[in-house]
Amino acid sequence: MSDSPVAEAIGLRKVFRNAHARSETVAVADVSFSIAEGESLAIVGESGSGKTTIARMLIGLERATEGTIHICGREYGTGHIRTSERRRRGRELQIVFQDPYTSLDPHQRVGSCIAEVVRQHFGCDGATCAARVAELLDQVGLQSEHAQVRPHKLSGGQRQRVAIARALAARPRVLILDEAVAALDVSVQAQVLNLLADIRETTSISYLFISHDLAVVRQVSDRALVLHRGTVVESGPTAAILDHPSHEYTRKLRAAVPSRAWTPEQTQAVVTAEHTG
Amino acid sequence: MTVLDVRDLRLMIGSGAATLTIIDGISFSIERGEALGLVGESGCGKSMTARSIIGLPPPNARVAGEIDFEGRDILRMGSRELRAYRASQVAMIFQDPRAHTNPVHTIGDFLTEAQCEIGGVTRAAARRRAIELLADVGIPDGEQRLALYPHQLSGGLLQRVMIASALAADPALLLADEPTTALDVTTQAEVMAILTRLRRERDLALLFITHNLELAAATCDRTAVMYAGGLVEVQRSAALHDAPLHPYTSGLLCARPSIDHADRRLVVIPGRPVSAFETGPGCSFAPRCAYAEERCRSEKPTRTAVGAASVACHRAAELQGSLPIGSVEAAS
Numbered sequence: 001m002s003d004s005p006v007a008e009a010i011g012l013r014k015v016f017r018n019a020h021a022r023s024e025t026v027a028v029a030d031v032s033f034s035i036a037e038g039e040s041l042a043i044v045g046e047s048g049s050g051k052t053t054i055a056r057m058l059i060g061l062e063r064a065t066e067g068t069i070h071i072c073g074r075e076y077g078t079g080h081i082r083t084s085e086r087r088r089r090g091r092e093l094q095i096v097f098q099d100p101y102t103s104l105d106p107h108q109r110v111g112s113c114i115a116e117v118v119r120q121h122f123g124c125d126g127a128t129c130a131a132r133v134a135e136l137l138d139q140v141g142l143q144s145e146h147a148q149v150r151p152h153k154l155s156g157g158q159r160q161r162v163a164i165a166r167a168l169a170a171r172p173r174v175l176i177l178d179e180a181v182a183a184l185d186v187s188v189q190a191q192v193l194n195l196l197a198d199i200r201e202t203t204s205i206s207y208l209f210i211s212h213d214l215a216v217v218r219q220v221s222d223r224a225l226v227l228h229r230g231t232v233v234e235s236g237p238t239a240a241i242l243d244h245p246s247h248e249y250t251r252k253l254r255a256a257v258p259s260r261a262w263t264p265e266q267t268q269a270v271v272t273a274e275h276t277g
Numbered sequence: 278m279t280v281l282d283v284r285d286l287r288l289m290i291g292s293g294a295a296t297l298t299i300i301d302g303i304s305f306s307i308e309r310g311e312a313l314g315l316v317g318e319s320g321c322g323k324s325m326t327a328r329s330i331i332g333l334p335p336p337n338a339r340v341a342g343e344i345d346f347e348g349r350d351i352l353r354m355g356s357r358e359l360r361a362y363r364a365s366q367v368a369m370i371f372q373d374p375r376a377h378t379n380p381v382h383t384i385g386d387f388l389t390e391a392q393c394e395i396g397g398v399t400r401a402a403a404r405r406r407a408i409e410l411l412a413d414v415g416i417p418d419g420e421q422r423l424a425l426y427p428h429q430l431s432g433g434l435l436q437r438v439m440i441a442s443a444l445a446a447d448p449a450l451l452l453a454d455e456p457t458t459a460l461d462v463t464t465q466a467e468v469m470a471i472l473t474r475l476r477r478e479r480d481l482a483l484l485f486i487t488h489n490l491e492l493a494a495a496t497c498d499r500t501a502v503m504y505a506g507g508l509v510e511v512q513r514s515a516a517l518h519d520a521p522l523h524p525y526t527s528g529l530l531c532a533r534p535s536i537d538h539a540d541r542r543l544v545v546i547p548g549r550p551v552s553a554f555e556t557g558p559g560c561s562f563a564p565r566c567a568y569a570e571e572r573c574r575s576e577k578p579t580r581t582a583v584g585a586a587s588v589a590c591h592r593a594a595e596l597q598g599s600l601p602i603g604s605v606e607a608a609s
Contacts (some may be wrong), residue, residue: 186533193545258489262495
């Protein structure tokens with residue numbers, strides 16, 4: 001493990017301008033974090049907290065209004081990016097989205113979908129490429145026969161495994177998982193969480209794990225940021241944050257998770273604040 | 278008093294050789310004032326159960342068995358009687374309130390339309406009632422809210438409006454199909470608090486459908502666990518959590534990560550959840566079950582009583598008390 005972080009964001013800010021209403025929405029106010037090699041950092045927050053916007057800024061789908069992003073020691077600028085640079089970034093940072101029903105091309109066979117990434121990045125010949133696809137399928141717990149099928153033949157859990165295999169095909173240093181297990185059934189979610197733990201044990205990959213689910217976050221992350229309305233309200237080791245939350249919002253989030261002795265409680269103040277107008 | 282008594286409910290989709298069984302003979306009842314949680318993974322038939330009870334199965338479905346609401350079988354009701362039953366005795370709330378409200382009509386229209394059409398009350402009286410209902414679900418400034426459109430409300434507020442609308446006709450039975458799944462946890466807690474208070478105040482029978490075993494356990498008196506179109510276990514919620522009787526329930530409890538500790542690996546149920554039409558001759562859970570033996574693969578178990586609970590498992594008696602409820606690391 002090296003001392004310099006594989007991913008670092010400093011002072012990230014994203015403001016969406018609504019020209020029609022001449023208003024501005026601050027999606028991300030001021031967020032900084034760093035991820036060491038092999039580390040798993042979670043970003044926890046409810047809808048609208050800005051967690052997906054952060055992921056989109058990292059992979060270049062959204063341009064940061066302010067702030068800098070360094071991945072593998074290089075700054076990811078937001079201006080024009082050459083193809084070679086974009087490919088290089090692809091080998092550094094990959095993402096798995098929430099919904100494997102929309103993130104896979106329904107017309108493309110699983111094998112071809114993964115092979116495409118292998119060829120793009122490593123330009124190997126047919127046999128080497130096929131061997132690598134088989135290796136990746138095996139790594140995510142699928143059989144080599146799955147290379148021949150299209151996504152509609154697969155269950156939700158299997159599709160998400162394909163999405164993970166496709167991301168790993170580029171041998172990234174950092175993998176962003178944006179609510180990657182949220183759409184899965186409990187029994188299948190546990191399998192994918194174990195898979196993610198296995199991948200981390202056998203490689204030096206780092207995770208940026210974005211989730212609203214505190215129990216899942218506890219399972220997969222070393223450190224966590226709690227995001228509320230675009231601002232980090234609390235950060236630190238995941239276990240410490242969940243066992244002894246110091247910020248009021250984290251406490252509220254923690255208390256809202258149903259458990260054995262839980263009774264739902266109504267907070268009156270939210271009624272007016274929640275109105276989105 | 279028993280409000281709902283479902284006996285051997287079956288639901289098949291399609292016809293001839295292409296018939297798919299979705300619900301494979303389930304029975305349960307709900308008393309007045311009682312909340313029954315119906316827990317299962319996707320495709321197990323829990324939503325179809327609710328749609329059968331409200332008399333709105335998909336058009337190509339056949340429903341068999343008995344669904345007795347206050348002694349009358351709704352599967353044998355005429356269309357006029359069924360319409361009256363839906364209008365005033367049963368109500369349903371759904372996962373996505375935005376898909377069940379009309380975006381071009383105000384909240385006021387939504388809450389007063391049925392009252393005027395079916396209840397025959399004046400518009401002014403319906404408005405007053407709507408404001409009361411909104412206050413009941415924790416929306417104090419109802420007068421102003423009535424003029425708003427669905428897109429002007431957050432998901433949590435709109436779900437409260439849905440609850441208000443469901444309660445407008447004073448039903449005896451409320452069906453809630455994953456009503457908080459699309460909501461944030463803090464909003465979920467608020468909506469559940471309102472739902473729990475209202476059902477207690479009004480002595481409602483509630484069928485609460487969810488995939489979240491913890492949520493069902495925390496808010497329902499009893500929990501029914503559904504797998505592949507059948508009920509595998511019905512128990513008091515508190516007992517279900519501490520001493521599950523069916524290996525599937527135990528598997529679900531173990532597979533869910535804990536907020537209190539991290540495990541190196543979660544104890545998983547292998548394979549994926551299946552639908553009723555994908556099962557073989559034996560126990561539908563046998564292919565994924567760690568405790569399955571020869572008999573489980575050839576003979577379908579029927580649900581039998583174990584004290585106050587019931588379970589559909591051949592090995593229930595020998596497994597009782599030994600099924601894990603969390604990971605090994607948590608227990609040590």
